[in-house]
Amino acid sequence: DVKVTQSSRYLVKRTGEKVFLECVQDMDHENMFWYRQDPGLGLRLIYFSYDVKMKEKGDIPEGYSVSREKKERFSLILESASTNQTSMYLCASSIIAGGYYEQYFGPGTRLTVT
Amino acid sequence: DQQVKQNSPSLSVQEGRISILNCDYTNSMFDYFLWYKKYPAEGPTFLISISSIKDKNEDGRFTVFLNKSAKHLSLHIVPSQPGDSAVYFCAASSTGGTSYGKLTFGQGTILTVHP
Numbered sequence: 501d502v503k504v505t506q507s508s509r510y511l512v513k514r515t516g517e518k519v520f521l522e523c524v525q526d527m528d529h530e531n532m533f534w535y536r537q538d539p540g541l542g543l544r545l546i547y548f549s550y551d552v553k554m555k556e557k558g559d560i561p562e563g564y565s566v567s568r569e570k571k572e573r574f575s576l577i578l579e580s581a582s583t584n585q586t587s588m589y590l591c592a593s594s595i596i597a598g599g600y601y602e603q604y605f606g607p608g609t610r611l612t613v614t
Numbered sequence: 615d616q617q618v619k620q621n622s623p624s625l626s627v628q629e630g631r632i633s634i635l636n637c638d639y640t641n642s643m644f645d646y647f648l649w650y651k652k653y654p655a656e657g658p659t660f661l662i663s664i665s666s667i668k669d670k671n672e673d674g675r676f677t678v679f680l681n682k683s684a685k686h687l688s689l690h691i692v693p694s695q696p697g698d699s700a701v702y703f704c705a706a707s708s709t710g711g712t713s714y715g716k717l718t719f720g721q722g723t724i725l726t727v728h729p
Contacts, residue, residue, distance in 0.1 A: 504657070531715050540623070542703060543658070545717040550714040558716075590657055594715045601646050601707050601715045605657030 503527070504606035506591055512612045519578040521609050523591030531594045532574035534558075534566065535605065536587040543590065549574055581613045617641045618706050620720035627727050633691040635723050637704030640685065644706040649678060649689045649715065652701045661702075662689070694727045701725075 507522035525532065531550050535543040535558075545558030547566040555566050563585060567575045574593075578585055588610050592603040619638045627633045637647075645666040650658035664671040664678045664687070677690045691698055703705050704720040 509655075533716075540721055542618075542620075542721040545716065545718075548673075548714060550718060556714075592657075596715045601709065601717070602648065602660045602663065603715065603717060604727075605650075605659070607657050608655070610655075 504591055504593055504604050506589075506606040506609050508609050509588040510610045510612075511606060512614065513578075513581050514614055515582060517578075517613075519581050519611065519613075521576040521578075521589055521591075521611070523574045523576070523593075523606055524546050524572055525574075525591075525604070526572065526608070527593060527595070527604065528571065528593045529593035529604075530571075531596070532568065533592045534564075534574065534576045535590045535592065536560070537590055537608070538587050546576065581611075583610065583613050586613045587611060616721070618704055618718050618720040619701075620696065620704055622723050623721070624724040624726070627694045627725065628729050629696055630693045632687075633694045633698065633725055634653050635689040635691075635702050635704075637687045637689075637720050637726065638685060639687075639706050641706070641708070641718070642685070643708040643710070644673055644718070646707045646709050647678070647680060647687050648705045648707070649676075650703045650705060650719075651698075652703065652722070658703060674692075693723075694725075696727045696729050699725055699727050 594603040626664040652658040705717040
């Protein structure tokens with residue numbers, strides 16, 4: 501069974517703290533993605549990775565960085581957390597095979613920055 | 615610039631009736647479309663997809679229709695059940711070039727099915 505796990509379900513951090521969000525997938529997928537979900541805005545892509553050590557900016561990369569040292573693990577880093585980064589963060593992974601583009605999502609991390 | 619739009623933030627339907635969720639897109643490069651369902655405190659789960667070479671795809675109670683000329687797709691749920699109450703996201707992808715399977719999501723529509 502497909503599985504994407506995220507290190508925390510709920511996280512509370514203070515403004516200015518460095519925050520690490522971890523995502524692990526067990527499907528040997530090449531592609532991994534980080535989104536944030538905000539009411540009325542849907543899911544917005546922050547960063548994605550198509551291979552180990554490879555990364556590309558999504559639509560809203562400002563204030564974030566990522567790391568992919570191993571195929572199964574993709575980390576999202578908030579260098580200096582701010583209150584406008586309070587959100588639901590969702591990780592996903594996918595493989596492109598035969599025109600099949602489904603992404604599998606983790607349960608999400610609800611981050612609150614105070 | 616919202617390339618995928620779900621203009622109805624919410625929809626309320628009686629159990630057993632049809633639910634119709636709509637989605638519009640502006641990018642003509644999009645050629646693969648998906649619907650995801652999301653319950654609170656869970657990640658989105660894939661529901662159904664359609665390629666631009668088709669205009670309809672059916673899976674049980676769920677049917678997706680694609681009108682390429684209007685850049686519009688819709689998800690029909692028949693019959694609707696209370697367990698279908700969730701947020702539904704439309705997503706689109708361009709399968710050519712180096713898209714890496716990136717998806718562009720709409721804002722979501724909250725569906726409530728009343729018993």
